[in-house]
Amino acid sequence: MHSNIPLSTIYILVRAGAATEPTALASLVEPTPTKFPKCDRTFVSRGGTSNGTFTAPELHNPYNQSRQCLYTFLAAPGQRVLVEFRTFDLRGKPPDGAALGELPACMHEYMDIYSEMASLETGELVNSAFGGRYCGPIPPRRRVSLHRAVALAFFTDLTYTPPTLFYGIYRFINATEYEVGTPVPNTLCSFVIDASKRKQGLLLSPTYPGIYPKDITCNFQFVGQPGQRIRLEFRDFDLFFGGPHCPFDWVRVYDGPDNTSAIIGTYCGQQRNLVLYSSDERLLVTFFTLPRAANTQNRGFKGIFEFSESFVKLDFISKHDAEHIRGSECDQKILSKKESSGFVYHPNYPFPYIQKVVCRYFIYGMQDSQNLERVRLEFQNFSIPKGENPKPDTCPDGYLKVYLRGQEATDSYDKHDAELCGDGENSPAFPPQLISDGPRLVLVFSSGELQGRGFKAKYTFETEYRVPGTAAPGGECAFTYRSEAKKRGEFNSPRYPSNYPSHTNCTYTLVATPNEQVTVVFDHFKVRADAWNATAGLYGGATCSEDWVEAWWTGREGTRVPLGRWCGLATPGPLQSPRGALGLLIALHTDYEAVASGFKARYVFEPAKSIFGDCGGNVSGSPWGIVSSPRYPLPYEAPARGAASRVCNWFITAKPGRRLLLNFDHFAVEGHLTERGCPAAVLRLWYESPGPPLELCGEKAPGDRWQYLSSSNSIRLSFIIADKSVGAAGWRAIWTEVTVGVGEECPEACGGACLPPGALCSGLPHCAGQQKSPRCVAASGQAAARAVLVVLSLVLAAPH
DSSP states (O other): OOOOOOHHHHHHHHHHHOSSSOOGGGGGSSSOOOOOOOOOEEEEOOSSSEEEEEEOOOEEOTTOOOEEEEEEEEOOTTEEEEEEEEEEOBOOOOOTTOOTBOSSOOSSEEEEEEOOOSOOSTTGGGGSOOOOEEOBSSOOOOEEOSSSEEEEEEEEOSSEEOTTSEEEEEEEEESGGGOOSEEOTTOSSOEEEETTTOSEEEEEOTTTTSOOOSSOEEEEEEEOOTTOEEEEEEEEEEOOOOOTTOOSSEEEEESSSSTTSOEEEEEOSBOSSEEEEOSSSEEEEEEEOOOOOSOOOOOEEEEEEEEESOSOOGGGSOTTTEEEOTBSSSOEEEEOSSSOEEEEEOTTTTSOOOSSOEEEEEEEOOBSSSOBEEEEEEEEEEEBOOOSSOOTTOOSSOEEEEEOSOGGGGTOTTSOSEEEOBOSSSSOSSOOOEEOSSSEEEEEEEOOSSOOOEEEEEEEEEEOOOOOSEEOTTSSSEEEEETTTOSEEEEESTTTTSOOOSSEEEEEEEEOOTTEEEEEEEEEEEBOOTTOOOOTTOOSTTTOOSSEEEEEEEOTTSOEEEEEEEOBTOBOOOEEOOTTOOEEEEEEEEOSSOOOOEEEEEEEEEEOOBTTBTEEEEEOSSSEEEEEOTTTTSOOOOOOTTOSEEEEEEEEEOOTTOEEEEEEEEEEESSBTTTTBOSSEEEEEEOSSSSOOEEEOEEOOTTOOOEEEOSSSEEEEEEEEETTOOOOOEEEEEEEEEBOSSOSOOSSEETTEEOOTTSTTTTSOOSTTOOOOHHHHHHHHHHHHHHHHHHHHHHHHSOO
8 A cells, every 4th residue: 555644744653653763754844843742642452342532632832833742542463443533623724625634735733544554663654544634623534443553643833732622532343343254365355255154244344434445455255055145235335436337436246256257236325225145156245445545434334144045046037038137136137029928937936935035027128219019917827815804905915016107217116006916715816917008017026924826927028009099909000999989089100209110010990980971180290201202292102112101991891992102291181081981091001121200190080971071062064164172262261160171072074985184273272292291181183093092282383284184084073171271272173074095186185185176265274384276366356356347237227
């Protein structure tokens, strides 16, 4: 060990240790103290238990000369010294920023302490660790000598020192309790504790309860008999706390014979209720302190140890699925291997359990950016006796407490979700099935005084979707929403608002009664689409090839009509099942790659409307016509208060063999096809068969061509306005019967279709971007000339 002894103390220590005059060391001290009557005191043990008190010397010093007094305490062989101050009020003052016990500190009156001297021989203190310098009103912590001696060096240059300046007690104590086992040769504080020599005893830091030394390493090696385990309980633990990883002073416990064994834990600071068990008959405890100045005031540790064959055998813990938690008597942890399952048992299974044992079971499902699981627990055996005449719904002896909500993370073991006991006589044979609320389920088994047959339970890790609704009984990601159960509600992608898991397929089935329709509105939508190459309004396999949401109308005969596939930020427009349909089916598909936050939607079951909805109708028997949003050219409005949506359905039919050309000359509906989709309002256009409809929203620029040619003689338009709509200018479209590829003469063509006679002269924009026909211009001129002649003839024929 290295010394930090101040020179002002060296003179008096050498003088006290030798009968001669001061040595050359004294000449290093300035100023040299003037010879005064000696004020040193020596306390020597004569063997046996003894104690006493000491006080400050009474000193008169009118010229403020330096005075030093040495108090030495020397124990007999087999003893140590304990020194403790009861009052302390030295008049020196530490400079700003100096920590207690550090140098430099305390200018005019102070106490230096040495408690690690091997003897009082001349020069010993020069090689001894300096224990700190103290002044002011705060007394030093108690000291226990590392060997047999303690020295206190009191310094003052004040005019008067009263005997009340400090007061303390000393005791000579038995040193054998610090020899916890067989000393390891050439070490200061390392021992081998052999069960054949001592099955139980004390474990103390080298100078407990005094401040522990700096710059030491102590090893306590426990060696038991085969079949034994070691229990270590720290009754007091006080080390310097340098942070959660204990970078300075620490106690480290190894689950085996040496420091290559698995570490149970590294501890510092203040610990309470620290009880540790070895896994077998070997254990190593290492106490380490840094070499540094005396700036800590911690007392170390006191513990008790015990070797025993009666501690719980660990063979009841499954070797394949579970792992014993090192340091515990019988706690175990079970980590999911992705939807895996297994069994947990009581200690000593298959035999009756041992009394007065507490074991904890930490059953943890997966929880990361890709996975979220829950735990299902089903009992197959259960018998924890209640004893005679128990009160109802109580477990007066043994119990199995269940925690389903992660209470162990905050040590809230008093807030259990269930407390189970009984043996089937006055209670059900087995407890009910338990399902965790989240990824963790914890059991705490306390066997009590009575003995029972214990329990066996099967655990199953299931993917936790965190989706409201009626879940599928098999645990797959399938949820049902029935009108009979709830008229309105919400559903979402798994784990929303967290990211949904990869490699998942989920379905959401909404079932209406025969006289109802169901409306679904999406309030959030973000589905991964790294390779998204969306063309406005086109949704399908070419657009969404990674993760996507799909929707169908469902019929009561099991039929399905596709409504679309969506991904990226393109929120689906409001959905409504048609009159007479069973409802809606919505599906989420995710691949093996990255994920996103998914979606949140709400549904409403309402009385069925007509097939046209709130407006719309059947259109046929005319070569052309106009359809437009409600109130056009005024803006369309949101639904009536309390209604989920406003819907308008148009069914336009041409003559057999003809097709329909639809041209939008004005279009302004809330949303943007590629940037945010159509969450508040959407116009769906069925013009190609088979296939899902085209979704339209956003705003058409004057120069854009929004023109569509049907694949048959009918089209359908469905305009749905959700309750969150704020309205917009609306839209107008001109539909026209056309012929395609029939070989007849086509005086006016548009996009590969032949317009009917007179269409271009109707004044309507049947064809996007097409100018007025010259024939219409000539015809209109001839008609005007004829009108002029008629007027002239009438004028001439009039009587004058």
